[in-house]
Amino acid sequence: MIRHVVLFKFKPGIDWSDPRAQAAERTTSRIGDEVPELHEWRHGRNISDRAIAYDFLVEGLLDDMDAVGRYLVHPFHQDAIVQWREISDWVMVDVEA
Numbered sequence: 001m002i003r004h005v006v007l008f009k010f011k012p013g014i015d016w017s018d019p020r021a022q023a024a025e026r027t028t029s030r031i032g033d034e035v036p037e038l039h040e041w042r043h044g045r046n047i048s049d050r051a052i053a054y055d056f057l058v059e060g061l062l063d064d065m066d067a068v069g070r071y072l073v074h075p076f077h078q079d080a081i082v083q084w085r086e087i088s089d090w091v092m093v094d095v096e097a
Contacts (some may be wrong), residue, residue, distance in 0.1 A: 039068050
């Protein structure tokens with residue numbers, strides 16, 4: 001199993017009051033229902049005010065790296081990427097679970 005984790009950091013001038021951030025969050029909340037390769041899907045806003053904190057997290061559980069590859073190109077996931085790219089930068093990691 002592969003645990004896929006992504007942390008998003010808003011670009012300067014973006015926060016949760018921005019309608020684009022709210023739309024990206026809504027789309028992201030549905031990825032677990034739309035992408036069949038995902039066994040688990042979690043997401044959430046950061047609640048820490050630490051300067052090093054990121055703003056949003058997603059975490060999914062998939063069978064293997066082939067499933068990760070299918071998830072990455074899934075049209076619904078690609079729609080979410082377009083939305084997040086406009087408002088944030090991110091880092092990610094895939095680890096064996």
